[in-house]
Amino acid sequence: MSAWRIPPGEIEAESFRRIEAEAGKHGLDREVWLVVRRMIHTSADFDYLTHTRLHPRAIAAGVAALRQGRPVATDTRMLAAGISTGRLSRLGVEVRCLMDAPEVAGEAHRRGLTRAAVAMERLLPQVAGGIVAIGNAPTALFRLLELLDEGAPPPALIIGLPVGFVNAAEAKEALSRSDYPYITALGRKGGSAVAASVVNALAVLALEEGRHG
Secondary structure (H helix, E strand, O other): OOOOOOOOOHHHHHHHHHHHHHHHOOOOOOOHHHHHHHHHOOOOOOOOOHHHEEEEOOHHEEEEEEEEOOOOOOOOOOHHOOHHHHHHHHOOOOEEOOOHHHHOOOOOHHOOOOOOHHHHHHHHHHHOEEEEEEEOHHHHHHHHHHHHOOOOOOOOOEEEOOOOOHHHHHHHHHOOOOOEEEEEEOOOOOOOHHHEEEEEEHHHHHHOOHHOO
């Protein structure tokens, strides 16, 4: 009955060891693997090993934005809560989310849009050169891509991992066809926790802690 009593500091390291063993020879570059490994660690889902898609400039762009102290915008409070505030505070990075803002809810009702789409419209001008992380709402990702096509200043990196059965796969497919630096995973899977894990992996790399993991 005491087998579960693993010292807290060893749980993550043991999880990573087991992921490495099960993944085997994956052929991913080290920095890409550090991101994908955290996605697997968060979800216990090895589909991310083959379903994850990254723009060639994605990791470099995300790490640079964090090192410059650029903000991170999220589509949900849950995603924001999953990001390591300790690491981001060391980088001088602020996390912003407007989903709870009363003015967002009011405008969304008036215009017949989702709160996520309206929140993205309001957030995007604040995070030019930063990171946008979407883990729940396909409408936020679709609206973001529309705004960029209309000439809005782009973020340095888009983490697009909305989850669900309606438009989630389609939104991620659209992102994967864009030329904006992105990290996504094809299909219906995703979620706020997985999107947060990507931000956390990039923060580890930005702080150069990842070289030992």
